[in-house]
Structure formats: structure tokens, C-alpha cells
Amino acid sequence: MKELSFEDSLSALEKIVAKLEDGELKLDESLALFEKGIALSRTCRERLDAAERRIEILSRSADGELYTKDLDADSLRN
Amino acid sequence: MSGSTLFDAILQEEGGEDVRRPMTVSELNLEIGARLERDFSSVWVEGEVVGFNVAASGHWYFSLNDGTSQIRCACWKGTNFRIRFRPKNGISIRVRGRINFWRERGEISLSVDSLEPSGEGALAAAFQQIYERLDREGLFSPELKRPLPFFPRRIGVVTTKSGAAFHDILTVITRRARSVSVVLAPALVQGEGAADSIRRALVALNDYNRGLDKASKLDVLIVGRGGGSPEDLWAFNDETLARAIRASEIPVISAVGHEIDTTIADHVADRRAATPSDAAAIVAALEEDLIAYFESAEERIFNAIENKFATLDAAHSLAFERLVNASTAICSTVTRRYLEAAGKLTIDGVRARVERLKARSEMLSHRLAAGANATFVKNQTRFGVMTAKLDALSPLAALSRGYSVTLDGEGKLVTSADSVEEGDKLKIRLKKGTLDAEVLAKDVGSE
Numbered sequence: 001m002k003e004l005s006f007e008d009s010l011s012a013l014e015k016i017v018a019k020l021e022d023g024e025l026k027l028d029e030s031l032a033l034f035e036k037g038i039a040l041s042r043t044c045r046e047r048l049d050a051a052e053r054r055i056e057i058l059s060r061s062a063d064g065e066l067y068t069k070d071l072d073a074d075s076l077r078n
Numbered sequence: 079m080s081g082s083t084l085f086d087a088i089l090q091e092e093g094g095e096d097v098r099r100p101m102t103v104s105e106l107n108l109e110i111g112a113r114l115e116r117d118f119s120s121v122w123v124e125g126e127v128v129g130f131n132v133a134a135s136g137h138w139y140f141s142l143n144d145g146t147s148q149i150r151c152a153c154w155k156g157t158n159f160r161i162r163f164r165p166k167n168g169i170s171i172r173v174r175g176r177i178n179f180w181r182e183r184g185e186i187s188l189s190v191d192s193l194e195p196s197g198e199g200a201l202a203a204a205f206q207q208i209y210e211r212l213d214r215e216g217l218f219s220p221e222l223k224r225p226l227p228f229f230p231r232r233i234g235v236v237t238t239k240s241g242a243a244f245h246d247i248l249t250v251i252t253r254r255a256r257s258v259s260v261v262l263a264p265a266l267v268q269g270e271g272a273a274d275s276i277r278r279a280l281v282a283l284n285d286y287n288r289g290l291d292k293a294s295k296l297d298v299l300i301v302g303r304g305g306g307s308p309e310d311l312w313a314f315n316d317e318t319l320a321r322a323i324r325a326s327e328i329p330v331i332s333a334v335g336h337e338i339d340t341t342i343a344d345h346v347a348d349r350r351a352a353t354p355s356d357a358a359a360i361v362a363a364l365e366e367d368l369i370a371y372f373e374s375a376e377e378r379i380f381n382a383i384e385n386k387f388a389t390l391d392a393a394h395s396l397a398f399e400r401l402v403n404a405s406t407a408i409c410s411t412v413t414r415r416y417l418e419a420a421g422k423l424t425i426d427g428v429r430a431r432v433e434r435l436k437a438r439s440e441m442l443s444h445r446l447a448a449g450a451n452a453t454f455v456k457n458q459t460r461f462g463v464m465t466a467k468l469d470a471l472s473p474l475a476a477l478s479r480g481y482s483v484t485l486d487g488e489g490k491l492v493t494s495a496d497s498v499e500e501g502d503k504l505k506i507r508l509k510k511g512t513l514d515a516e517v518l519a520k521d522v523g524s525e
Contacts, residue, residue, distance in 0.1 A: 066286040
């Protein structure tokens with residue numbers, strides 16, 4: 001299954017919450033949405049936790065190509 | 079002319095064989111001009127503007143004065159149209175130019191190639207001019223301000239690598255935003271050429287971003303520097319830079335100096351942060367908001383489910399209560415008597431029916447507990463039909479059609495003339511109210 005973007009996950013989550021809060025659903029439908037909503041939120045939060053931060057610097061090669069290379073953040077603190 | 083002749087004669091005499099002659103003024107001026115223009119081909123001078131004048135030709139003429147010395151300056155039409163700031167008398171400016179020696183008149187002037195305001199008065203005047211021009215063009219219009227991305231994952235920063243601004247931004251991002259990556263586009267942020275350097279870094283980040291796939295695109299740019307004097311921050315008032323910020327495809331947060339410093343960049347950016355740290359905090363806050371949103375969404379989902387169970391529980395209790403009440407009503411004395419009297423249903427028959435209703439109610443409770451709302455609704459309808467049927471058999475329904483019920487002195491139902499005697503007191507129950515009656519005569523008749 002393709003991973004949803006954060007934006008898409010959030011709008012999906014928003015819809016689930018609204019439907020559940022509306023209270024018009026049958027219990028089994030409610031439970032299905034409940035599971036889906038919690039799973040969606042947990043997946044997004046796990047993705048945030050797993051994200052790896054990179055600090056880079058933009059450079060230009062001899063032939064004018066723009067690229068980035070890692071910057072050692074510790075070397076900046078002097 | 080005689081003096082000149084004499085002078086020539088003396089020189090000739092001293093020159094001996096090596097024929098010497100005086101330079102012509104033209105030769106001298108040519109020589110002076112060549113040396114001056116070589117040695118002063120690029121000078122950077124600061125001074126106060128005196129005698130500013132725009133000629134009909136469009137050239138600017140003025141002098142620069144530092145209180146002791148003065149030099150004439152000219153800024154040609156072909157150059158001054160590029161300078162977005164118009165000097166005026168009494169303000170301090172910095173010019174870059176070359177010395178021009180006018181051979182015809184033996185005069186020196188400075189040909190100005192670039193010019194920028196310096197000192198408080200000049201800076202304020204220049205700021206005002208740039209602000210008004212861009213404002214008239216609508217570059218500061220609130221409609222042009224783009225919302226910051228929903229959740230920035232990768233941000234670009236334009237500032238000096240070793241500056242306080244970059245250090246502050248990294249500190250805040252590292253501490254508060256666990257998933258935000260940073261790309262620095264290094265630029266000079268003060269001194270000559272700073273505005274151009276910042277603009278080129280901004281454009282380079284946009285160029286770089288255009289070649290990225292969707293997942294690694296930059297979400298927002300922070301353009302700024304730490305605190306400094308108004309001259310230090312001046313680059314951020316540059317008009318060309320302002321236009322580049324407005325033209326950036328990636329939304330820009332300006333972060334220049336301290337809270338009190340407001341630059342043209344601040345007016346033109348999509349969002350102004352008071353300091354570089356604040357700009358990073360805005361980005362970090364978006365991540366914090368996102369996490370808070372997930373937490374609140376989960377809480378709301380849990381609450382909604384709990385409410386669902388509570389509602390079902392209440393519906394179930396209510397249904398059960400109504401069934402019990404209905405059963406009790408059906409079993410009421412009057413009904414029982416009427417049914418007995420009518421002989422159409424035995425009391426056992428009614429009881430059996432109530433038992434069936436109770437059983438159905440129990441079954442219903444089980445199904446409700448399992449969450450079958452549809453069954454509940456269906457049963458509710460069925461129950462409604464059943465109670466309506468029972469209602470039709472109730473004495474009250476018969477009374478309402480105009481029949482009455484006659485009771486003897488002991489409250490027993492009178493169904494035969496045989497059971498009463500002349501002179502007996504009877505009670506007659508009508509749809510509404512009762513009558514006290516006395517038997518005057520009776521006719522036993524036939525069944």
C-alpha cells in the first residue's frame with residue numbers, strides 16, 4: 001500500500017473523526033473507522049519519530065550544477 | 079606673449095644640444111589624466127552630498143564633502159537609471175567610481191558607478207523611497223503572502239555559514255523539530271555586494287529545488303542574519319533582493335536582526351519572523367502542532383466510540399423499560415377482566431403473550447448489546463404494531479366507541495341481567511367518567 005502524505009493522512013483522519021463524532025453510524029461501522037483512524041494517526045507519528053534530520057550546504061560544481069553535501073553541525077560552533 | 083618668449087629662450091639655453099621644449103598643456107593634462115585614471119580606476123568613498131543637481135540630459139551632478147575636503151562627482155544617465163535610490167543634499171552616501179580628469183579644463187571629478195546610502199538620514203530616506211515604490215507596485219499586498227506549508231520537512235536557509243543566525247536556527251531546529259532537515263545556501267550578509275550575494279543564494283535554492291523530486295522538495299526558506307547596525311542590515315532593504323524574495327517559488331520567512339529592526343525584506347516576505355530563532359521556532363511549531371493534532375484526533379476517536387457505547391446502552395435500557403411497562407399495563411385488572419368477559423382471550427393466553435414479549439425483549443437486549451441497531455429499529459416497529467393490536471382489545475378502546483361497562487356494588491362486571499335485582503345500585507363506566515345507577519326493572523331476555 002502506498003504511504004499517504006501527511007496532508008492526505010490528516011484530511012483522512014479529519015473525516016474519520018467527524019464521521020465518528022456525528023454518531024449516526026452503526027456500531028460495527030464505528031468500530032471499523034475507529035481502528036482505521038487510530039492506525040492512521042499511529043503510522044504518521046511513527047514516521048515522524050523515524051525521520052532523520054540532515055544538515056546540508058548548497059554548492060555549485062565546476063560545470064554549474066547545484067548539489068548539496070552534508071555539513072558537520074559541530075564544526076560551526078566556534 | 080613676450081613673457082612666454084623669454085621663458086622659451088631660457089629653457090632652450092639650458093637644454094644645450096638636447097633640445098628641450100615645454101610640454102603643452104594638452105600633453106601635461108594627458109599625462110596627469112593617464113596616471114590619475116590608472117591609479118584611481120576604482121575607489122570607494124563616503125561623504126555628504128552637496129549641490130545635487132539633475133541635468134536636463136539626465137546626468138546627476140553633485141559633490142561629496144567630508145567637512146574638510148570636497149570632490150566633484152558625476153553619475154551618468156546610463157548608470158543612474160539602475161540606482162533605485164535618489165540622493166539628496168545633506169545625506170551621507172557611499173559611492174564606487176573612478177577618477178576622471180577633464181583635460182580641457184584641468185578638472186577632476188569622480189565618475190560614479192554605484193551609489194548607496196550610508197548614515198542614518200540617508201538610510202531612512204532610501205528606505206522610504208524603496209518602500210513607497212514597492213508599495214505602489216503592490217509587492218507588499220497581503221494577498222501575495224502565501225501560507226506556510228502545512229508541515230515543513232526540509233527547509234532552506236540563506237545566511238552566512240559562520241553567523242549567529244545560522245547557529246541560532248540550527249539550535250532551535252535541533253532541539254524542537256526532530257524531523258526537519260536544513261539546506262544552507264551561504265551568502266554574504268553585510269558590506270558591499272551583500273544584497274546581490276543573498277539574492278543569488280535565494281535564486282540558487284529555487285533552481286536547486288526545481289530539480290528535486292516531490293519528496294525532497296524544500297518547503298520553506300528562511301532568509302536573514304543576526305543583529306547589527308542599520309548599515310549592517312542594509313542589504314535586506316535592497317530592491318532587487320525584495321523582488322527576488324517575492325518571485326521565490328518557495329515561501330520565504332524573513333528573519334533579520336532583532337525584533338525592532340524592520341527591513342524591506344520583512345515587508346515583502348510571506349512571513350516575518352522577529353529573529354532567526356523565531357523563524358526556526360515557527361517551523362518547529364508546525365511540527366509540534368502536527369503531533370498535537372494526532373494526539374487530539376486519537377482522543378476524539380476514543381471519545382466518539384465511548385459515546386457510541388453509552389448511547390447504545392441507553393437505547394437498550396429504554397427499550398427494555400418500555401416493554402416492561404407495556405407488559406404491566408396489559409396485565410392490569412381492567413384488561414384482564416375485560417378479556418375474560420369478552421371470552422375471546424384467556425388470561426393464560428395474555429400471559430403467554432406477555433411472556434413472548436418479554437422473551438422478545440430479552441432477545442432484543444442481547445442483540446442490542448451486540449450493537450445491532452437495525453434490529454432494534456425493526457423490533458421497535460413490530461412492538462408498536464403489537465401494542466396497537468392489544469390496544470384494540472382493551473376496554474378503554476371499546477368505551478371510546480360508545481360502549482359502557484356496568485359494575486355491581488362490589489365492583490364486579492355485570493354481564494347478565496340475572497346477576498342483579500331491582501333496586502340494586504350499579505356503577506356505569508363510560509369513556510369519560512362514571513354514572514351511579516339503580517335497577518328499576520330487568521328483562522332477562524335471551525343470550
